[in-house]
Amino acid sequence: MIIPVRCFSCGKVIGDLWERYLEMIENEDKSDGDAMDELGLHRYCCRRMVMTHVDLIEKLLRYNPAEKEMHGQLSKQN
Numbered sequence: 001m002i003i004p005v006r007c008f009s010c011g012k013v014i015g016d017l018w019e020r021y022l023e024m025i026e027n028e029d030k031s032d033g034d035a036m037d038e039l040g041l042h043r044y045c046c047r048r049m050v051m052t053h054v055d056l057i058e059k060l061l062r063y064n065p066a067e068k069e070m071h072g073q074l075s076k077q078n
Contacts, residue, residue: 002057003015003018003049003050003053003055004049004053007043007045007046007049008045008049009043009045009046010043010045010046012043012046014041014046014049014050017039017040017041017050018050018053020039021035021036021039021050024038024039032051036050036051
């Protein structure tokens with residue numbers, strides 16, 4: 001879904017670090033640990049929040065239940 005704004009355990013703000021973390025991993029070819037160290041994520045609870053996050057928002061934005069209902073009604077009319 002959407003990266004949480006704060007770490008669930010300690011409350012540190014981590015939401016603003018997600019994009020930079022992805023950039024470091026993909027473009028700069030850094031390891032997960034090196035990227036998190038550079039971002040200041042030293043606690044294991046904060047590291048867990050970033051490493052285990054699954055970004056599903058783009059997939060969910062494509063889902064529209066109203067559109068599905070409209071297609072079902074159109075097929076019944078034909």
